[in-house]
Amino acid sequence: MSMVGFPLLLIPLAIYNIIVFLMPSVSLADPVLKLTLMSGTEWPVTLSDMLLALGIVLLLFEIIKGARPGAKFLTDHLLSLIIFGAAAAEFVLWPRFGTSTYFLLALLAMADFLSGITLRARRGMAPAVSGRAARVPMEAPEPQFEPVPKPSAPVAAPAPAPAPVEPIQPKVTPADAASAAPSPVVASPELQPGNGAPSAPDTPPR
Structure with missing residues (x-):
């Protein structure tokens, strides 16, 4: 791969120099061919028109070539400046x-030089991209989501304290209450006062 790119605007300028120095009898203003347009008008195409059209197309190729990252080096811009100065x-x-x-061909050479300088300056301000990354289009970054933590093993909840058990009161009916009432105590007739029963001596016999 050559380190120095060939300046394409040199081609129409070289053709003009060849015509001037080596073919002085050739006129640039004489029509080379005539084209009939759809309107019916004949368009005479001269050698000057062909050189200008060639220069415009080559300038377009130079701009496309210079827009690629790393396509033009400082030597290429220097060659473009030399060609413009000579023209x-x-x-x-x-x-x-x-x-x-x-004059128009020299103007195209100047446009080639200035466009190359402008593209190089803009490329210098942008972050450098080289290698395979320069050919792969930049994609929009995907949104980053934080990983959701996995749920840990369920912790068994402490068993609730048992509620105090109240003693069950038996259900008492009125009949049961009557039967359960204590019977009156009847004193023995012997123990009733006034029955004439001798009381036990308080003093023991002698």
Whole structure:
């Protein structure tokens, strides 16, 4: 894998230089082909239009390539700056490069350089992601739930104290009460006073 990416905007600029230096008889303003649109209008496509369209498409590829993490290094931005500086110098110094077509190509080279610097600065502020994690999309973190503690073995509740047992009172009916009443004590007639029974001598005989 190459450590330095090839600047794609060099392709349309190199084609323009080849036409100017090696094919001076070729005109960039002459139509190369004519396309008939659905409206019926003929659109003459010139070599300048083709170079500009190629430059725009390659700029799009450069931006996509630079948006990937770790895709461009500092050397790539330096090459883009050199290409833009050389295109600007040719536009200002050489008469055959002073055209609107070459100016727009140089402007595309400047856009490539500035977009690469901007993407690198934004990538520097974001946390670095490398390796396989850079290709795997970030997923929303799943909510974490605390584990529910398992119920412990049930503890037997202490047995309630037995209630005091009250003595059972027998149910007494009126008939039972009458039968259970004590009978009157009848004194012996011998022991009644006035019966003439001699009382026992108080003093013993001599």
